[in-house]
Amino acid sequence: MDLSKRLANLDRLTRKNKSPSDQMNSGQTGLADSHEPVPEKCLTDLGLAPAGPGNWPAWVRNITKDLSVTMGGIPSLDGFFTRAHEANPEPGTILFMDTETTGLAGGTGTIAFLVGVGWISEEKFVSRQYFLPDFAHETHMLEELHQLAKGFEVVMTFNGASFDLPLLRTRALMNRLPDPCGELVSWDLLVPGRRLWGRHFSDCRQQTLEKGLLDLERGPDDIDGALIPQAWFDFIRDRDGEMMSRVLHHNHMDLLGMVGLLSRVLDMARLLRDNQTWSDHWLQAWALGRVAEKARLRQEASTWMLKAIHCQSIELEQGFRQAAFVKDSIRLLKREKAWLPVENVISKALLNGLDEPWLHREAAILFEHRLRKPGRALAHAKLCGESSRVQRLEKKIATIEGNHD
Numbered sequence: 001m002d003l004s005k006r007l008a009n010l011d012r013l014t015r016k017n018k019s020p021s022d023q024m025n026s027g028q029t030g031l032a033d034s035h036e037p038v039p040e041k042c043l044t045d046l047g048l049a050p051a052g053p054g055n056w057p058a059w060v061r062n063i064t065k066d067l068s069v070t071m072g073g074i075p076s077l078d079g080f081f082t083r084a085h086e087a088n089p090e091p092g093t094i095l096f097m098d099t100e101t102t103g104l105a106g107g108t109g110t111i112a113f114l115v116g117v118g119w120i121s122e123e124k125f126v127s128r129q130y131f132l133p134d135f136a137h138e139t140h141m142l143e144e145l146h147q148l149a150k151g152f153e154v155v156m157t158f159n160g161a162s163f164d165l166p167l168l169r170t171r172a173l174m175n176r177l178p179d180p181c182g183e184l185v186s187w188d189l190l191v192p193g194r195r196l197w198g199r200h201f202s203d204c205r206q207q208t209l210e211k212g213l214l215d216l217e218r219g220p221d222d223i224d225g226a227l228i229p230q231a232w233f234d235f236i237r238d239r240d241g242e243m244m245s246r247v248l249h250h251n252h253m254d255l256l257g258m259v260g261l262l263s264r265v266l267d268m269a270r271l272l273r274d275n276q277t278w279s280d281h282w283l284q285a286w287a288l289g290r291v292a293e294k295a296r297l298r299q300e301a302s303t304w305m306l307k308a309i310h311c312q313s314i315e316l317e318q319g320f321r322q323a324a325f326v327k328d329s330i331r332l333l334k335r336e337k338a339w340l341p342v343e344n345v346i347s348k349a350l351l352n353g354l355d356e357p358w359l360h361r362e363a364a365i366l367f368e369h370r371l372r373k374p375g376r377a378l379a380h381a382k383l384c385g386e387s388s389r390v391q392r393l394e395k396k397i398a399t400i401e402g403n404h405d
Contacts, residue, residue, distance in 0.1 A: 039239070058143075070263065075273055079294040093154065098157065098255055100116075102229050114131050146177065193206075193261065196265070198287075231246070272304070282311040288304040361384040
C-alpha cells in the first residue's frame with residue numbers, strides 16, 4: 001500500500017464527523033454494547049447545556065459563587081512556583097483547571113471526559129465544566145477550551161503539569177487541534193504545597209492541604225477519585241446520573257479548593273517579602289527560608305532560618321533531631337557568614353541526639369577555619385573519622401603550644 005492510501009485510511013479512521021455509536025463500537029470506550037447516544041434529558045438533569053451549534057456541541061455547566069477568600073494583588077512568587085518569573089498575572093488572568101479522566105495511566109487511550117475551569121471576576125468565582133457524553137463531542141470541547149484560554153495568562157492546576165495539561169495536549173494533537181493551554185504559563189500548586197507544607201502534613205494531596213489549611217471538608221456528596229473513571233463508563237451505559245452528579249461536584253470542589261490554596265500561598269509570599277506578623281512556628285520559618293533560597297534571596301533565607309532556630313517552642317527540639325533541618329540551617333547561615341548561629345545550631349543538634357559524622361565534620365570545619373579553636377576542631381575531627389584532618393590539627397596545636405613555650 002502506497003503512502004497516499006495509508007494517509008487516506010488514517011483520515012477515514014480519525015475523521016471528525018464519526019458518529020457516537022461508531023466510536024463506541026470501535027472499542028475506544030470499552031463499551032461495545034452501547035449503541036445509543038446519551039439522551040439529552042440525562043444531560044440537562046445534571047445542569048448541563050449545549051454550548052454552540054452543530055451535531056455534537058460541547059456540553060457545559062456554569063456556576064458562579066461569591067469568592068470565599070481575599071485574594072488581593074499577586075506578589076512576586078519566585079521560589080514558590082516553577083516558572084514563576086515567566087508571568088506577572090492579576091487574579092482575573094489566572095485560569096484554574098482540573099480534569100476528570102477515563103484512567104490515570106495517561107497515554108493516547110485516556111480521555112478527559114470532564115474539564116473544569118474557573119476564574120475570578122469581580123469578587124466572584126466563575127466556573128465552567130465541559131462534559132463529554134461520548135467521544136464525538138471531544139473536538140468541540142477542545143476548540144471551546146482553546147478559545148476560552150486565550151483570555152488568560154496563567155493556567156493553575158494541582159498536579160496538572162504532569163498529567164492534566166499533557167493529556168489535553170495529546171488529545172488536541174490527535175484531533176489535529178492546537179494545544180488548548182499551550183499559550184499559557186503553567187503554575188502547579190503542588191509545588192508550593194510541598195515546599196511550604198510538606199513537613200506539616202502526612203502528605204501533600206489536595207484534600208489534605210484543604211483540610212489542614214482551609215478547614216474544608218468535602219462532605220457526603222463527594223466521590224473518591226479512584227471511582228471516577230468507572231462512574232463515567234456507568235453513566236454512558238446505564239445513565240446513572242446520581243454518580244455523575246457527584247463527579248461534577250468533586251470537580252467543582254477541586255476548583256474551589258485551588259482558589260483557597262492559592263490564597264494561602266499568596267499570604268506566605270507576602271509574609272516572606274514584607275516580614276509581617278507570623279505565627280512563630282519553626283516549620284513555617286524553615287519553609288520560608290527554603291523558598292527564599294530558591295528565589296536567590298540569600299539574606300531573607302538566612303533571616304528566616306534564624307527565626308526558625310530561635311522559636312520559643314518545645315516542638316523545636318524535634319527540628320534539631322532532623323538532619324534536613326540542621327543541614328538547611330547550617331548551609332543558609334554559612335552563606336551569610338553567621339558563624340555564631342552556626343555554632344548554636346550544631347550545639348543544639350548534638351545536645352538533642354543528632355550525633356552524626358557529617359555534623360562533627362561541619363563542627364570541625366567551623367572551629368578550625370572560622371572560630372579559630374583548633375582544640376575543639378580536633379575533638380570533632382576525631383569523631384567524624386577524618387584522619388588527615390586530625391593529623392593536620394595535631395600539628396597545628398603542637399606548633400601553637402611550642403610557640404607559647
